[in-house]
Amino acid sequence: MAASFCYPFVAFLSVFCISVTKGQYSNFNKLELPQGVGGPESAAFRGVLVFSEGPFTTVTDGRILKWQGPNVGFVDFAYTSPQRTKQFCDGTTDREKGPICGRPLALSFDPVTGRLYIADAFFGLLVVGLQGGLATQLVGGFKLLNGLDVDLLTGNIYFSDASLVYDIRNVTQPGFRPDSTGRLLCYNPHNKQVTTLLSGLFGGGGPAVSNDGTFVLVAELNRKRILKYWLVGSKANTTEVLLDLDGNPNKIKRAERFGEFWVAVSAGFLPPASSIVPKGVRINSKGVVLQTVLFEAHYFNKSITLVQEQDGKLYVGCRNTTFLGVYSN
Template sequence: MASPQILFSVFIMFLYVFGTFVSGQFTKFNKLVLPLEVTGPESAAFGGLLVNGPFTTVTDGRIMKWKGSKIGFVDFAYTSPQRTKELCDGTTNSDMGPICGRPLALSFHPITGLLYIADAYFGLLVVGPGGGLATQLAGGFKFLSGIDVDLLTGNIYFSDVSLTYTIRDTTQPGFKPDSTGRFMRYNPFTRQVSVLLSGLNGGGGPAVSSDGTFVLVPELTGSRISKYWLVGPKANTAEFLLNIANPNKIKRAGRSGEFWVAVSVGFIPPAPLITPKGVRINSNGVVVQTVEFDKEFANKTISLVQEQNGKVYVGSRFTNFIGVYSN
């Protein structure tokens, strides 16, 4: 019979293999607080050693960069050429979006140093390490919501919510989402946009696998995730992966082949109480961990759960901070 020490070692190895021991439950909480009167950090991105971060998008149209606890968040970039600080800084008026911009998602390419942006009004944009006014790569969209860069090819994968309504429409009485969302690819060498999937119950943001073989595509209002294959015998086709409540942005997790999904149970259809969660899944759609954030994000939807250096960063359009969870 095996000794207790051997059994314990096997148990620890089992936990390591299946990820529970490695990731922990992220019970320690801290905040990265935005400047006064600034809200809505829906996305985050981390750069390399020189640009670091996190960067985040906020309601008034800015992209801000974290400079440490002594300085906090500072201005980094913006998406609208009409934007002025006097008119836009601190605004929460949705009617100002076409003037001030509303960036909703970020993805950083560490090799080029470029930060790619999905803006609800100004489409697909990019800005260099120096920040400032971003350059539009592709426009004419109603409502972009998510973005991710394939680090192997440089292709940019992004999604729009609808062909018929804008972000402002979602707050109107009686609003009902449709199924005209799309999943697209931008080739930075040819500068061409290709529609890969259409007819989606849109929202959220895609995530490219670390080996570049597939992209996970969420449907926020459809409560499901699909896998779109980039290479192999299934290339250029999609298959159902997982039913999950209101999946928003998906981000690669710390372990290769795994992803974090920002989930807000009770968001659609509306429920009396919303439960925000981070759900970690593997490439086969198996849930390997669930972390609830209802204590710090009580009855609020979340849009982002992103792991970086052993910590999990949580973003929401309804807070003035990014939540940081650690073990």
Template sequence: MATPQMLPTSLLYVFIALLYVFSTVVSGQFNIFSKYDLPTGVSGPTSAAFGALSKGPFTTVNDGRILKWLGSRIGFVDFAYTTSTRSKKLCDGTTDPDLGPVCGRPLALSYQQSTSLLYIVDAYFGLLVVGPLGGLANQLVGGFKFLTEVDVNLINGDVYFIDASLTYELRNITQPGFTGDATGRLLRYNPVNKQVSVLLSGLNGGGGPAVSSDGRFVMVPEITVMRISKYWLAGPKANTTELLLNPSGNPNKIKRAGRVGEFWVAVSIGNYPRRPLIEPQGVRINSDGVVLQTVSFATQFFNRSVTLVQEQGGKLYVGSPRTTYIGIYSN
């Protein structure tokens, strides 16, 4: 086998260039940072979604609103909310967890391009949907303790979402002595017959599912036990589950990546159980659970967990419940 010293000069340059490209992909690109600041006094952008023609992003925040980005000159503006009990005077800017049942706390979004509908899961008010004009979202299904994430099947329009627990609510997780349980569920909502079915139960922690672009399976994270599983929706393995990956940290929301068959996972090393320092990462995997790339967000999200890593237009949009901005990483 030829060594680099034996190669002609032109081939040597190609060899070096390929090594550079390969090492860049493995070690992580996305080293240019910018951000979209939330309105003054607002925090907790835990999710993002992009509308038709990449409009947005839309994001969810602590005080119960869904905001929409209208460009650097305007910034974020109110777009939607999840309950008629919400008042701007009481709720805007609040960080009081006990106001969640009054103001709402939307945690995740999924935009359906074919219908221009924005699906929402609210920790207190269930699965909802809102049209392109925004306003008060329409509740599709309620009565849950703690919904955490949602994703729409691009093929048939079914909606997949996770109920993190049958026993505790979002506001309970910050209370002294809190311990999680294994009562989480993966659920499916059929928009045609308006029925909800339970696909998986006994899940540990919340996080968020991601349906493959071909609709054949859904990725399911379990935060507290550091596990990602694949639930098959179609094919010879339909209605079965297999372990896909045990990441090095706690996996939260999973989102489809720019390349078909790949996904981004928001991972926080040292979040559960709590270590002195949390290391937030974006981990890109393929449909077989092979890690393709790891990007560290430790500088801009120092000691903060991340709940969202979403690729859009060649950039990574990163969200955390403990920041006042959405981070944007580009190459």
């Protein structure tokens, strides 16, 4: 990959403040996937509030599905592999089919163009247009891309590569040990170049860019912490530990309140414990924990990968379910 620079810039925005009820999200609903399909690790919405479409979600057999309401359910929207066939791939849970079927793990929409960016465990960074279909590969050659986010101001894509050594098929093999070769990267869609911002991450994942484009957060799943990488200002290109957690953080997503984020955390996931506590943790840009929502009543002993807030609801992703969970007040 060629190295270049992602140039952030500062712009003046009119901020629309959204009022969100700070309850404990006691109401629960399932958005069921099609029969035989599982693994909704990520979710994303196109547009805002009543004008939004989705959720869109990623599933184990290589597809990206779109929710069309309770009367229709999820339908096919996009896929990442040019070799994929529905006969061979639909409904599969066999990770060995990943190089043929694909395995998208993270989604993020460009709010300006409406295009959907995709991080796929086998096919790297891709993008697909408004009508879906086969996504276009932007950059390949990675081992395990597992998270991404679009900068609202510049359109730059920040994404995480979990390892230079192992891929998603190795994770469930006996004797697997995670390493510290993860990276935080940036793709500039204007010059089509990739820059490595951080390396040596212990299970890097879940990048989220601040609303004002001044910093990006990245999770170190196996070190149980969140790092803050500054993009502009006197601290530009420096990193600090924002927050240490009691569990393994996965994807990080911007919350609906300006300057806040939701983190998917699974306490007891790594190292394995007899009981896993999945939860969503809402934090601010200073690393202060503002709210914790427990999901164990519905996810039991499963680790979660995503907490995505949309219109006051929390959409929860998990690789071990056949539904996308929705919590509301």
